[in-house]
Amino acid sequence: MLRSIRSCRSVWAARASRLRLPAVAVGTAHFVRSASQLAHVKVPSSLANEPVKEFSFNHQKDWDLLRASITKFTDNGPLDIPLVIGGKRILDRPTFTQVNPAKHSQQLALHSAIAASKEAKAKWASMPWTDRAAVFLKAADLISTKYRYDMLAATMLGQGKNVYQAEIDSVAELADFFRYNVKYAEELYQEQPLESAPGVWNRAEYRPLEGFVYAVTPFNFTAIAGNLVGAPALMGNTVVWKPSATAVLSNYFLLSILEEAGLPAGVINFITGDPVQITDVVVNDPDFASLHFTGSTDVFKSLYGTIASNLAKDVYRDYPRVVGETGGKNFHLIHPSASVFHAALSTLRGAFEYQGQKCSATSRVYVAESVWPEFEAALTLAMDGITIGDTTDPSNLHDFMGPVIHEASYDKLAGVIEQAEKDPELTILK
Structure with a gap:
């Protein structure tokens, strides 16, 4: 019978002077190696993806807490x-x-x-x-x-x-x-070795x-x-x-x-x-x-x-x-058999959610010539519905797009648009 076991203690104490963030508890955390940990301890098995809150107009409490x-x-x-x-x-x-x-x-x-x-x-x-x-x-x-x-x-x-x-x-x-x-x-x-030779116990230590x-x-x-x-x-x-x-x-x-x-x-x-x-x-x-x-x-x-x-x-x-x-150049390929309307909406979301500032953002679209007119019309219509504003304004938290991350990014994008407008071989959808 085990009467005692050496304790392994790590003490944490954080000082948060001058900080005025929303209060996060500070104190001391103690970690003690217990006898039960000599056996295999399983972590909780009930695992599921965290549900995403909808933040719809019907969930006023969520909006109030966020504001x-x-x-x-x-x-x-x-x-x-x-x-x-x-x-x-x-x-x-x-x-x-x-x-x-x-x-x-x-x-x-x-x-x-x-x-x-x-x-x-x-x-x-x-x-x-x-x-x-x-x-x-x-x-x-x-x-x-x-x-x-x-x-x-x-x-x-x-x-x-x-x-x-x-x-x-x-x-x-x-x-x-x-x-x-x-x-x-x-x-x-x-994950451990499946077999050991007689008289030998092989194990992997990570x-x-x-x-x-x-x-x-x-x-x-x-x-x-x-x-x-x-x-x-x-x-x-x-x-x-x-x-x-x-x-x-x-x-x-x-x-x-x-x-x-x-x-x-x-x-x-x-x-x-x-x-x-x-x-x-x-x-x-x-x-x-x-x-x-x-x-x-x-x-x-x-x-x-x-x-x-x-x-x-x-x-x-x-x-x-x-x-x-690092960054990517992700693309959409619109096949003639595609649901063109949904393809256009997905392209808009892929390109413009979070102002396109994702490594997964859609930056290229290849459209079958036979469905291009329908796709162009659907994409242009969807773009007209985009709202842009201060996404942190408590009086209006529903805009689809907000600001780009900093002034240098804004200047870079503005320069690209200006160059594109001067290029006779390019057509800008508006």
Whole structure:
């Protein structure tokens, strides 16, 4: 009979001074290895996709709760978003500016710095994986219940999404990532050698990487940001997280939720600032073990080249793993047998939802000549019904399109349109 077992305790205490975000509980999380964890503990088996709220005109309560969350953010601005390094909030650094894309004068002050993410590694990696899983399952529940409308408001205000795009991203997909990652991790850990020779017991031991993970996350999906840092952390890694400068509000709020769910200090370190300077330090560190990246093709190629060059120079202790997702040129092919009206609506949604700022956005359409007149008419008619406005205005939250992410993006798009209008070989549908 077991009378005692060595406890493994990791203490988290976060200080949120000067921060005026919607309140997220802070305190101390204790992780204790119990005797029951010597046996196989299964994670909850009842797993389903997070239901997406409709936000129809018949659901007034949802609208009221969302308006209250938006107002809670805007009435307390500007907000100081700190670095989070080893669980400590650091605000005494130079600032740069994030704006609500729809309100050019509203500023979110951001304090930036860079630090390493190594001290928490041993304790986090040695923690029973079910305890790590519990953090992300709890976070998924907090996102889908207690903080649902705050997550929507943070994503809408910082990234210019309408409520429908924010709902499927920052709540439904993000919660699904955290829950299903736990399911897939459990399946992975259970994969063991099928047979052993007589007198031999073969087993596979799954360990985190030898070093830290660098996660570079995009502006256009809060869920992807959460997944790029959450997946490696779940498997016992520690992470240096550089969020997009235009998504720090929702990303920092997400980190606060993870901390409330029990994430120990130092497991995920949140750093903002000049991306070139941050990256230069991180990818030249000998303990750099992996890149998790979503962003532009050019930036990814540059990072890949730097890592390859460092490998040739024997900079790293191990071979870094590189995981990258970049832009695409997705297309629709409209066959003569297609339902042309539905094809036109799907093309419009694919091209213009979230102002086309998705790697999955439709950027090319190939239409059979026999159905082109019908398709053109249907697409033009549908385009006439698009409404554009401030998607965070509490008095009008129903616009289909909002602002593009920043002024540079607007200028680029305006320049492309101007060039197209001057090209005699192009016809612009209006």
